[in-house]
Amino acid sequence: MVRFLIQRIVGTVVVLLLVSIGTFVLLHTAPGGPTVMINPNLSPEDVERIRANLGLDQPLPVQYGRWLTTLLRGDLGTSLQFGASVRSLIGGRLPNTVYLGLVAFVVSAIFGILLGVVSALRPRSALDNVITAVAFAGFSLPPFWLGLTLILLFSVTLGVLPSSGIRPSDGSTGFLAVAKHFVMPVIVLGLLNLAEITRYTRSSMIEALRADFVRTARAKGLPAARVVFVHALRNSLLPVLTILGIVLTRLLGGTVVTETVFGWPGIGQLAIQAASTRDYPLMMGLTLVVAFLVIVLNLVVDLLYAVADPRVRRT
Amino acid sequence: MTRSHETRPRAQRAGWRGGLLAALLLALLGTAAAQPGTVLRLAIPADPLMNPILGTDAAAVPINRFFFNALTRPDPETFEPRPDLATSWEVSEDGLTWTFELVDNATWHDGEPFTAEDVKFTYDTILDPNNNSPRRSAIAVIESVEVVDDYTVRFHLSSPLGSFPTIASYNVGIVPRHVLEGQNIAEATEFNTRHPISTGPYEIASVTPGSQYEFVANPDYFKGAPPIERVIFKVLPDVNTQVAQLLSGELDYAVVQPTNLPALQRSNRVKIQSVPYLGFEHISFNYEHPLFSDPRVRLAMIYGLDREAIIQSVMGGEAVIGVGPIPPVFPWAFDDELEPVPYDPDRARELLAEAGWTPGPDGVLQKDGERFAFEIGVDQGNPTRERTTLIAQQAYQALGMDVGVRVDEWPVYVQKLLGGEWVAHAGFWVLPPDPDLTNYYAPGQAFNTVHYDNPRVTELLEAGRATSDQAERAEIYKELQQVMYEDPPGVVLFYPQDIQAMNARLTTTPLPFREALQWVEQWRYEGQ
Numbered sequence: 001m002v003r004f005l006i007q008r009i010v011g012t013v014v015v016l017l018l019v020s021i022g023t024f025v026l027l028h029t030a031p032g033g034p035t036v037m038i039n040p041n042l043s044p045e046d047v048e049r050i051r052a053n054l055g056l057d058q059p060l061p062v063q064y065g066r067w068l069t070t071l072l073r074g075d076l077g078t079s080l081q082f083g084a085s086v087r088s089l090i091g092g093r094l095p096n097t098v099y100l101g102l103v104a105f106v107v108s109a110i111f112g113i114l115l116g117v118v119s120a121l122r123p124r125s126a127l128d129n130v131i132t133a134v135a136f137a138g139f140s141l142p143p144f145w146l147g148l149t150l151i152l153l154f155s156v157t158l159g160v161l162p163s164s165g166i167r168p169s170d171g172s173t174g175f176l177a178v179a180k181h182f183v184m185p186v187i188v189l190g191l192l193n194l195a196e197i198t199r200y201t202r203s204s205m206i207e208a209l210r211a212d213f214v215r216t217a218r219a220k221g222l223p224a225a226r227v228v229f230v231h232a233l234r235n236s237l238l239p240v241l242t243i244l245g246i247v248l249t250r251l252l253g254g255t256v257v258t259e260t261v262f263g264w265p266g267i268g269q270l271a272i273q274a275a276s277t278r279d280y281p282l283m284m285g286l287t288l289v290v291a292f293l294v295i296v297l298n299l300v301v302d303l304l305y306a307v308a309d310p311r312v313r314r315t
Numbered sequence: 316m317t318r319s320h321e322t323r324p325r326a327q328r329a330g331w332r333g334g335l336l337a338a339l340l341l342a343l344l345g346t347a348a349a350q351p352g353t354v355l356r357l358a359i360p361a362d363p364l365m366n367p368i369l370g371t372d373a374a375a376v377p378i379n380r381f382f383f384n385a386l387t388r389p390d391p392e393t394f395e396p397r398p399d400l401a402t403s404w405e406v407s408e409d410g411l412t413w414t415f416e417l418v419d420n421a422t423w424h425d426g427e428p429f430t431a432e433d434v435k436f437t438y439d440t441i442l443d444p445n446n447n448s449p450r451r452s453a454i455a456v457i458e459s460v461e462v463v464d465d466y467t468v469r470f471h472l473s474s475p476l477g478s479f480p481t482i483a484s485y486n487v488g489i490v491p492r493h494v495l496e497g498q499n500i501a502e503a504t505e506f507n508t509r510h511p512i513s514t515g516p517y518e519i520a521s522v523t524p525g526s527q528y529e530f531v532a533n534p535d536y537f538k539g540a541p542p543i544e545r546v547i548f549k550v551l552p553d554v555n556t557q558v559a560q561l562l563s564g565e566l567d568y569a570v571v572q573p574t575n576l577p578a579l580q581r582s583n584r585v586k587i588q589s590v591p592y593l594g595f596e597h598i599s600f601n602y603e604h605p606l607f608s609d610p611r612v613r614l615a616m617i618y619g620l621d622r623e624a625i626i627q628s629v630m631g632g633e634a635v636i637g638v639g640p641i642p643p644v645f646p647w648a649f650d651d652e653l654e655p656v657p658y659d660p661d662r663a664r665e666l667l668a669e670a671g672w673t674p675g676p677d678g679v680l681q682k683d684g685e686r687f688a689f690e691i692g693v694d695q696g697n698p699t700r701e702r703t704t705l706i707a708q709q710a711y712q713a714l715g716m717d718v719g720v721r722v723d724e725w726p727v728y729v730q731k732l733l734g735g736e737w738v739a740h741a742g743f744w745v746l747p748p749d750p751d752l753t754n755y756y757a758p759g760q761a762f763n764t765v766h767y768d769n770p771r772v773t774e775l776l777e778a779g780r781a782t783s784d785q786a787e788r789a790e791i792y793k794e795l796q797q798v799m800y801e802d803p804p805g806v807v808l809f810y811p812q813d814i815q816a817m818n819a820r821l822t823t824t825p826l827p828f829r830e831a832l833q834w835v836e837q838w839r840y841e842g843q
Contacts, residue, residue, distance in 0.1 A: 032726025043452040044761050047733070050447045081372070083364045083500075083507035092524035148555055155563040163559050165526045169356060169547050263551045265525025272552065273361045277372070278726045 012295050019291045020071075020284065024064050027283055034080045034278045054080065067284060076288070077281035081273065086285035090267060094289065096166055097259070097266030101251035103182055104189035109244055112194050116201025116240075117233060123206055135198045138191030146191065147261035150184045164263030185262045189255055193247045200243045204236035211235070238309050245301030249294045353544040355821070355838065358551040358560070358569045362524055365511040367488035368441055368500055371449045376486060378528065378548060381832040383488025383513045386415055386434070387480045388833040391824050394593070394644060394748035395785075396480040399833070400429070400489055400514065406783050410475030413483075417466040421537040423491050424512040424519075431468040435460045436492035438470075438483075446500050454483055477783035478749040485747040488513065516541045516836040525550055541836035542843040558816075561585050567818040570828045572699060573631035579816050586819045589633055589812040591644045592827050594745040596700070597637070598691060598707055599765045599805030601738050606689055610802045611670040617656045617806045619663035619714045620707055626809050629702045633814055637807030639796040641750045644810070647785060648750040648792040653800055663714055672715075680715040688717035692740040694728040703808065704741045732764045739805075740764065748830065750792050751780055756804060767804040 033056070042050075051057050055066060070077055076086035115135065119128040155163035161180055162168065168177045208214060209232050217227045259268035267286055274282040359377060364370035367379040387396035387404075401415040421429040438460045441448040456476050461469040476482060491512055495503060506512075509522050514537065517530035528548040534540045549566065551557050558575045560566035562582050571579065579585050600607035600616065607613055626634045635643065636655045643649045667680060675681035679688065693704045704720050711718045723731065731737055744755055744762075753776045754760050758768045775795040779788050813827040820841040824834040831838075 032724070032728075032730045034726075042449055042761055043455070044733075046449075046452045047761065049444055050449075053445065053447050078502050081364065082362060083366060083369050083502070084504040085502070088504055088508070089524065096525070148559070151556065151559045151563075155565070156559050159563055163563060163565060164549065164551055164556055166523070167526075169354075169527055169529075169549065169565075260552050261556060263526065263549065263553070263556055265523060265550065269525055269550075269552065270362075276725065 008299055012292075012299075015295060016288060016291055020068070020288055021064065023284060023287045024067065025060065027278075027280055028060055028063065030278075032278055034280065067281075071288075076285040079274075079279055079282040081277045081279040081282065086281050089270065089282060090285055090289055093265055093267045093270050096264065097255070097268060098252060099166075100182065100185055100189070100259075100264060100266060101248070101255070104186045104193070104255075105244075105248050105251050107186055108190040108193040108197060108247065111190065112197025113201050113233075113237075113240065115194070116198045117205055117228065119198065119202040120205035120209060121228065123202075128202075131198065135195035139195035141191065143188050143192060143255075143257045144261055147184065147188050147258060150187060151261075154184060166265055185258050185264055188258050188261075189251060193251070196243055196247065197240065200240050201236065204239045205232060208232040208236040234308075238305070241301060241305060241308060245297060248301075249297045252293050252297065253290045353542075353840065353843070354547060354567075355543045355545070356547045356549060356565065356567045358557045358566055359528075359548045360550070360552050362508070362550060363528065363548070364507050365519075365528075366490065366500070366503070366507045367486060368437070368446065368448050368450065368490060369507070371486075374550075377829055377832055379486065379488050380829050381546070381548075381835055382511065382515050382517065382519075382530070383490065384421070384515050385484035385486075385488055385833075386417075387484040389481070389748040389826070389830050391826050391834065393646065394830075396484065396748075399484070400434070401480075404480055406479070410477070410781065410783065411472050413470045413472070413479050414463070415468050415470075415480075417468065418537055419466045421514045422535060423493075423514055424533060425491075425494075427491065427493055429489075429491075429514050430465045431462040432465075433489055433492045434468045435462050436496060437487065437489045440490075440495070440500060441487065448500075450487060453485065454487070457483075475781045475783075477780055477788060478747075478751050479783070481747060481749045482751075517546055520545070536836065538836055542839045543835075546835070561816050564818075567821055568823070569816055571814050571816045573629070573633050573814065574698060575816070576631050576633075576814070584819055585816050588815045588817065588823070588825065590815065590825050590827055590831075591635070591642065592745075592811050592813045593642065593644055593748060593830070594743060595637055595640060595642055595810050596634070596703070596741075596743050596808040597640075597805050598704070598739060598741045598808065601735075601765050602768060602804065603766045604689075604738050605685070606687060606738065609670045611666045612672070613803050613805065614656070614801075615663040615666035615670070615714070616711070617803060618659045618666065620710045620806055620808075621658040622655070622806075622808055623658065625703055625706055629699050629706070630809065630811065633812040634809035635812075637809050639799050640744070640752055640755065640804070640807055641792055641796055642746070642810045645750045647789050650793040650796040653796060660710075660714065667714065674715050678715060679717045686717060687715065688719075689738045690719040690721045692721045692723065692728060692731060692737045694742070695722050695724045700741055700743070707741070707806075733761060735764060735766060737764065743811075752776060752795075753780060756799075765804050769798065769802050771798050772802075 055063055067077065078084065079086055079089055082089060115131045119131045122128055151163040154161040161183055166181055167173060214227060214232050217231045256268040256272055258264065259266045260272060267290070270282070271286050274286060359374040361372065361374040363374040363378040365375070365378055365382065367383050370376065370379050384400045386399060386401040388399040389395070390397045400421065401417055404413060404415045406413050417431055417434065423429060438454065438457060440446055441450045441454060442457060444451070456472050456474060458471045458473045461471065463469050470483070472479070494506060494512060508524070510519060516533055516536045516538070518533050520529045520531045522528055527550065530546045532541050532544050551560065554572060554575070557566060557569045558571060558578060561569055561579060562585065564584055576587065579587060600613055602608065622636050626632060626636060638653050638655050641649055643651070671682045672680040672687055673682070675686065679686050681687065691704055691708065693700055701722065708718045708720050732740065754762045756763055756767045757773055757776050772795060775791050775798070779791045779795070782788055815823070815828060817823065821838065823838045824831045826834065
């Protein structure tokens with residue numbers, strides 16, 4: 001296990017290095033430069049001077065080397081757009097994305113697995129068809145459209161839910177007041193991932209229900225609920241775990257559209273701002289942090305896999 | 316038919332259930348929109364950099380105008396400079412020395428007194444090339460700043476600049492020397508993003524990055540405490556969300572697009588205020604390019620475009636047809652004797668024929684074997700501008716030109732703009748509250764993106780800058796408009812209105828958003 005972990009840590013560093021080089025080259029070769037230099041009052045000489053001060057006139061390898069040296073000192077650099085350290089900017093936003101991502105994850109996992117199990121118990125029944133239809137509708141609806149529709153319904157027409165932000169603008173932190181802010185973003189993100197989880201649970205569950213050990217359990221006269229939820233479900237969760245891992249990394253990697261529509265102060269929204277202003281240091285910092293999160297989450301999923309299925313440990 | 320009759324009672328029952336559920340939700344959650352009337356909630360598209368020495372984008376400029384005082388601010392009717400931190404100013408005979416008297420009762424939010432040293436520090440910091448301030452070029456005419464006494468400051472210029480009290484204050488909020496001195500201004504994270512202080516009417520109360528910036532009234536404000544107690548800028552990048560929040564009462568003020576008007580006009584919670592904007596929408600043509608070097612061709616481009624139809628269809632009527640690059644918001648400088656060029660495609664064809672362009676075998680205009688083919692560049696994400704450009708494309712195709720439209724995302728569009736790469740481009744020029752157009756139409760200027768170079772215009776631009784006598788400047792700018800009417804750099808499409816949607820009980824200064832924020836201490840709700 002220790003060897004496995006060491007291997008993974010070394011791998012992580014290599015992957016992060018490769019990701020950073022790829023991102024750096026892509027960002028700097030994309031057309032258009034940092035918009036901090038756009039101003040009708042800037043003379044061409046001033047633009048050149050600012051470029052030089054920021055080191056943007058240096059060859060790419062030199063610029064990358066400089067960025068890496070700063071990083072090794074534990075500094076992600078200073079954002080061009082915000083005049084603030086990249087670390088403080090990401091640090092201020094990352095928790096918000098994590099909160100939203102985790103809540104959306106838990107909700108879609110619970111509902112997804114539950115619906116998948118229900119579907120699997122009566123495959124091709126009316127209920128199964130309805131669940132499949134709803135799940136796919138949720139998956140197919142553009143989050144942008146769905147978000148605005150929810151805002152129109154719950155904020156504009158009914159006036160019961162706030163349409164943006166993470167907590168009330170009057171600063172109150174009561175559970176209900178804060179929870180209200182989560183409802184719509186969680187619905188949008190949850191629906192988006194529900195279909196996948198439902199479908200995977202359903203097919204894996206159908207397979208498990210047909211397996212010999214389930215037939216044996218039934219034959220022994222165990223209660224139906226125990227057969228389904230303990231014997232069949234536990235065994236069918238293995239493939240679902242993989243998809244849950246993918247869903248979680250997607251949610252924590254920043255859910256750009258949802259954060260933009262709901263004015264959610266997470267890293268997805270920050271990434272949009274950074275990309276549209278060509279804020280190189282901020283983009284680099286965000287990519288690195290997200291890449292790191294994805295790698296760590298994958299590692300956790302791998303470890304959980306081993307816990308859930310002893311066969312994996314042996315191989 | 317039968318089927319619909321059968322399903323109706325069930326639908327009605329479902330409706331009742333839905334209503335009951337909604338009522339239950341309402342009772343459980345309470346209304347989201349209930350807010351005290353002394354809070355003003357506005358929208359900004361991104362997190363702002365709260366330092367006027369550095370911030371230039373659509374989020375930073377409004378907050379900086381709202382938060383920091385400058386030496387002067389624009390008059391709500393004429394845009395002429397009015398006292399802000401300066402009480403009065405005078406210029407020397409040779410136009411090279413400007414002396415500003417300052418208020419003597421202003422304090423910073425931490426209680427320190429405001430003095431001429433703060434003014435000197437602000438301008439010196441901007442002028443220091445190592446600080447990367449995007450404001451530097453605009454005020455590079457300043458050679459030195461001298462503190463005469465605590466409340467008098469003198470600027471020595473390298474050449475006369477008649478609009479100095481306006482230009483020196485344009486986006487130049489005065490920052491506190493005692494807080495920022497000795498710091499690297501670009502890395503002053505605490506001041507730039509979390510806790511700036513100013514002499515202004517509101518103090519910062521709390522910051523939730525990506526979500527909201529909250530300010531409270533400054534009881535010691537030197538012009539008197541403002542009536543609205545709290546101001547919250549919400550970070551709302553999506554315009555549709557802003558409109559939804561105006562309708563739900565979560566937002567009290569936002570600048571909207573003409574396309575949003577139908578939705579907002581139906582609400583009795585919201586009122587619309589349209590004010591003239593300091594700028595103009597245009598499609599400009601490269602002055603040096605063989606296609607457009609003949610002024611008759613550029614004139615034909617104006618005759619060939621039905622701008623009134625664009626104003627009605629794209630702008631919802633919220634714009635005034637363009638005459639020239641000086642907008643009518645400067646009544647003293649605007650030449651109201653000039654009439655907008657009418658829509659007359661036949662006249663356009665005549666002018667093109669006079670310039671030697673005749674239909675070729677493929678129907679496209681040709682001259683000396685060259686086809687009249689070009690591309691109009693436009694930035695992505697502005698629906699009204701994209702639609703306007705498509706209409707222009709059709710109009711010019713009807714004149715026999717082979718026209719393409721090239722949509723690029725903003726950084727790419729600007730890179731091409733500054734590189735002078737566009738043969739034709741659609742865009743929008745914002746002016747400081749002064750009709751000086753040197754940045755846009757004098758040769759060699761970075762934002763003379765179409766390489767406009769008319770010697771008489773250059774002379775007039777220089778003359779307009781050199782004098783501070785308004786009557787004299789008015790004469791100069793009227794002649795400038797006449798010359799540019801005959802030799803246009805492109806099509807001035809229209810002068811758009813700044814469409815402000817706001818809480819029906821709110822009264823603001825009738826200025827464009829950013830300028831209006833400089834008078835925020837005069838904003839109030841009904842009954843205040």
